[in-house]
Amino acid sequence: MIFLDSAATTPVRREVLEAMWPLLTGDFGNPSSHHELGESAKRALDAARTSVAASLGCRASDVVFTSGGTESDNLAIKGLALAEPRGRHIVTSAIEHEAVLESVDYLARIHDFEVTVLPVDAQGLINLDQARDALRPDTTLCTVMYANNEIGAVQPIAALAELCRAHGVPLHTDAVQAAGWLSLDVAGLGIDALSLSGHKLGAPKGIGVLMVKGRRSLEPVLHGGGQERGKRSGTENVAGAVGFAHALALAETDRAERAVRIAQLRDDFVADVLARVPAAIFTGPALAGAQAGADSHARADGDASARTPTPTRLPNNASFCFPGTSGESLLLELGRAGVICSAGSACAVGSDDVSHVLTAIGIDEAIAQTAVRFSLSGDTTAEQLATVAAEIETAYRAVRSLSQ
Numbered sequence: 001m002i003f004l005d006s007a008a009t010t011p012v013r014r015e016v017l018e019a020m021w022p023l024l025t026g027d028f029g030n031p032s033s034h035h036e037l038g039e040s041a042k043r044a045l046d047a048a049r050t051s052v053a054a055s056l057g058c059r060a061s062d063v064v065f066t067s068g069g070t071e072s073d074n075l076a077i078k079g080l081a082l083a084e085p086r087g088r089h090i091v092t093s094a095i096e097h098e099a100v101l102e103s104v105d106y107l108a109r110i111h112d113f114e115v116t117v118l119p120v121d122a123q124g125l126i127n128l129d130q131a132r133d134a135l136r137p138d139t140t141l142c143t144v145m146y147a148n149n150e151i152g153a154v155q156p157i158a159a160l161a162e163l164c165r166a167h168g169v170p171l172h173t174d175a176v177q178a179a180g181w182l183s184l185d186v187a188g189l190g191i192d193a194l195s196l197s198g199h200k201l202g203a204p205k206g207i208g209v210l211m212v213k214g215r216r217s218l219e220p221v222l223h224g225g226g227q228e229r230g231k232r233s234g235t236e237n238v239a240g241a242v243g244f245a246h247a248l249a250l251a252e253t254d255r256a257e258r259a260v261r262i263a264q265l266r267d268d269f270v271a272d273v274l275a276r277v278p279a280a281i282f283t284g285p286a287l288a289g290a291q292a293g294a295d296s297h298a299r300a301d302g303d304a305s306a307r308t309p310t311p312t313r314l315p316n317n318a319s320f321c322f323p324g325t326s327g328e329s330l331l332l333e334l335g336r337a338g339v340i341c342s343a344g345s346a347c348a349v350g351s352d353d354v355s356h357v358l359t360a361i362g363i364d365e366a367i368a369q370t371a372v373r374f375s376l377s378g379d380t381t382a383e384q385l386a387t388v389a390a391e392i393e394t395a396y397r398a399v400r401s402l403s404q
Contacts, residue, residue: 001340002388004380004388005340005342005374007149007200007317007342010199013203013247015250017243019242022044023041023238024239027238031044041238044238045241047245048242048244048245049063049241051249055245055249055252056186056211057186057188058186058187058213062214063209064212064232065207065208065209065244066207067206067207067208067237068197068207069174069197070197070208071221071232073100073103073172074103074221075221076193077103077141077143078103078107078219079212079220080140080218081107081113081140087139088107088112089115089116089136090108090113090114090116091169093119093155094360095124095151095153100143118131118144120360120361121361122362124151124360124361125285126156128156128160131144132163139169141171141172143172144171145173146173146175148284151373152177152313153285154285154312158189161190161191164192165190171192172191172192172193173194173195175195175196177200177314179197179251180252181255181315182259182311184196192216193211195209196208196209198240198244202250203240203244203247206237206240207241222234262315262316265382269318269388269389270287270318273318273393276389276396277322277392279323279324280396283321283371317374317375318373319372320372320374323370325399326369327370327372330399331343331372334372334391337391337395339391
């Protein structure tokens, strides 16, 4: 099997399991209990929080453990918007994860918030001038993802943060896909809140983090015993928190080198696929000249011109449309050959809807239904990608012959 669906999930790393094991066995106490088992669990939880804070460059008190990226997004968006006294206007983008879009929709439906949705260009990138124009005196929150889960588009978050800061608007970013590939230095990014998910990093499913700056008020979404300093009630998943902290620290250790290496493998893979299947459409930010594109986005705001530009595409993402086929049929053919990939987001259960991300970048609905996403891991090899490219050509020809 060749696994190229890391954007959906990753296997739990052995080192993470070993770090978690004592909290699942001997030190199984509830961190709210006032006895030795409980105190031991609390010490482990505090150490995990401190470790995550060190990885993010924030205070330990800014770290809230959650059940995953979806809860982190919900808590950030609902919690910040409902706690802010400024007004009832939210700014977001057209290609956000469903956890963000549905949270924003909830605020619009139930709490009468007004929503401005920023469009994206053909590469999936927002325009900073449009973002500046969207911010108003009554804007209570701006939420724009760091990196897109389907097409890998990396937004100019640091420059956007400067715009938001100038207008007094808190900025939340869904950084679930960015973790392990892009810098999560919250001070450098200038953001107020950031969502992360453990199972994208080699930690188990069911654990996540919301980083929210302590100066920001946050209305809880879950009410109960007041855990996580009243921001997220419920007995903490201590073993999960320890696993998350360990996985994040490991992911940060060689992140820059890994990103460069995998990006080169990805570039070669894309070239191979397009040579074998000339009709294929590579979706999202282009590879050639991507750095220049990032630089131009950074300079859209005058004060941001000196900032080191960031890439406009995740280094491990390669997404295509294969006109004249069916994305699901291609997945079945590739699966038979032992290639595991995805048709897009893995988080919309049972949905047959066309990807809102692809339609937002101008892909026709019929073509969008032919989408296949390949997301590499740090363990992906050139040999594996060469095999996959050949299997894509074979699968494409097989599906095309059946549709003619």
